[in-house]
């Protein structure tokens with residue numbers, strides 16, 4: 001093993017793993033170019049399904065709605081999650097802290113179906129009251145459901161960043177004349193931007209592909225893209241769905257590769273600068 | 284110490300001895316009966332101190348003795364359980380840190396990682412709402428002072444430890460605080476860089492003329508940098524004085540032992556006159572050439588610094604009382620350190636006596652070596668009698 005090479009047995013497993021992971025995706029991509037509408041048998045190459053996508057109002061509307069909800073979920077989750085994380089890290093003792101920790105973490109472990117169902121019940125009960133009768137199921141209710149779960153994830157991400165941050169820079173800021181609020185905006189926030197960005201991306205993605213909560217909280221005319229795909233897949237295979245999926249895979253792949261190249265470059269530059277700085281002391 | 288830093292209040296008195304000058308303004312920073320408890324644990328226990336304008340004052344003590352806690356109360360990060368702090372006559376104990384005219388240099392430097400060196404130094408000035416050109420001028424001056432002008436555009440992670448330390452110094456000096464606090468200012472540097480930086484730091488602080496309270500657990504650092512030192516142990520101040528005072532006249536066993544090396548003899552006071560005392564210890568009889576406040580029969584310790592001990596081949600003949608102030612011992616250990624040699628002598632009682640002998644002559648006639656039987660002696664003013 002010390003040579004870093006894998007023996008034939010290990011290689012076999014590795015191959016099996018790759019096949020398991022990538023064959024379904026590969027199949028999906030191939031079938032999105034297949035002429036046959038019903039079959040999984042290759043009958044010829046076509047871009048028809050992609051062309052049809054452009055005029056498929058249901059899918060386009062679903063896509064736009066999904067993006068809107070995901071974006072707002074990201075924002076809302078990060079803002080709420082940051083406040084929650086800040087409170088948890090900064091104040092080790094306050095009334096009801098244990099209950100607060102439990103509530104913040106509950107959406108992480110609770111089955112989504114139950115979260116969605118309980119929210120649905122709440123919305124329906126609220127609709128029956130006079131003050132909240134204006135609530136109608138749709139984008140707003142889905143957003144609330146997604147933000148609820150997203151906030152929990154965002155809290156975890158931001159909290160761990162805050163915990164590893166050197167807290168003395170906040171004291172230094174105060175020492176240099178910052179009021180507590182200025183400390184937060186001028187020192188704490190700039191030092192956790194990376195965590196905020198990851199929290200945003202995480203919750204954005206979670207919201208984008210959520211089916212369960214969206215399904216339970218959506219109303220007429222507010223189908224997100226996953227709901228559209230889901231309902232069509234239930235009616236039988238649909239090559240347009242394959243086309244949507246292929247486009248999504250393309251975007252995700254490009255995003256992942258670009259960001260990992262960017263991060264690796266950043267890290268290398270940082271390493272170089274640091275080693276340059278430390279050789280200055282030796283001189 | 285005096286020649287290292289000219290601004291020290293250590294001056295040479297007419298009789299040739301070093302003495303701390305009575306400073307003009309002794310009440311610049313006044314700490315009164317300050318107490319800090321953490322859940323029943325007393326971290327700072329009834330501390331009172333007066334610190335003069337323009338001096339560098341060091342809090343010296345072992346780990347966990349409450350130095351940082353005391354400093355953090357001065358900065359405003361901890362609320363005192365009781366007690367008061369006056370700065371220039373005003374009680375500041377209740378003021379939040381951002382109002383106090385005090386700046387702190389943190390042990391970890393606490394530089395803002397997202398800001399450049401220039402912006403780090405300018406940070407406090409911007410909070411004061413100074414006009415732009417004034418900020419720029421002052422930042423430039425500070426960076427010049429710590430010789431970091433070429434590094435202004437760098438981020439903290441692009442700097443070496445020594446450079447980061449100087450940025451932290453420039454940042455805390457930039458606001459021209461009335462009082463500057465330094466928590467282990469050189470703690471994160473390696474030994475060689477530390478020694479080089481100590482005097483540099485003193486020079487910068489003195490050129491600015493700011494009053495400083497620093498915390499350290501390194502006695503050499505405290506003695507090099509500070510004009511006065513307070514020795515702390517378990518939250519209490521044991522002694523305050525100039526470096527030579529705490530070294531030459533420690534007030535108790537702890538201080539004697541903590542500052543430098545010392546030989547401690549435990550014994551009884553047997554003769555108590557106004558101009559001398561005699562103390563019996565199992566090792567020998569000590570004749571002390573000055574009176575002390577004590578009563579005959581009380582238990583006392585005699586402290587002798589290793590460098591005050593002479594080592595001879597023959598019994599000493601020049602002592603005030605021939606029977607006192609010398610012991611016989613066997614050399615069990617020696618270390619030649621260039622400018623001096625450290626000897627460990629085993630006495631008849633089993634006590635190990637430490638003695639250092641300066642290398643005055645290049646090739647001395649006689650040098651004790653392992654296993655030699657030698658005589659160690661000291662004169663009647665060499666020791667300090669400790670009653671606590």
Ligand SMILES: Nc1ncnc2c1ncn2[C@@H]1O[C@H](COP(=O)(O)OP(=O)(O)OP(=O)(O)O)[C@@H](O)[C@H]1O
Pocket residue numbers: 321324325326344345346347348349350351352353500
């Ligand atoms: N926030 C806190 N909560 C509880 N106990 C504390 C707190 N801060 C300090 N202490 C305790 O107070 C005592 C003194 O701590 P302090 O940090 O002042 O020591 P120190 O002299 O600075 O030590 P060191 O040289 O290791 O920095 C220690 O026993 C420490 O455990």
Ligand SMILES: [Mg+2]
Pocket residue numbers: 350351352
């Ligand atoms: Mg400390």
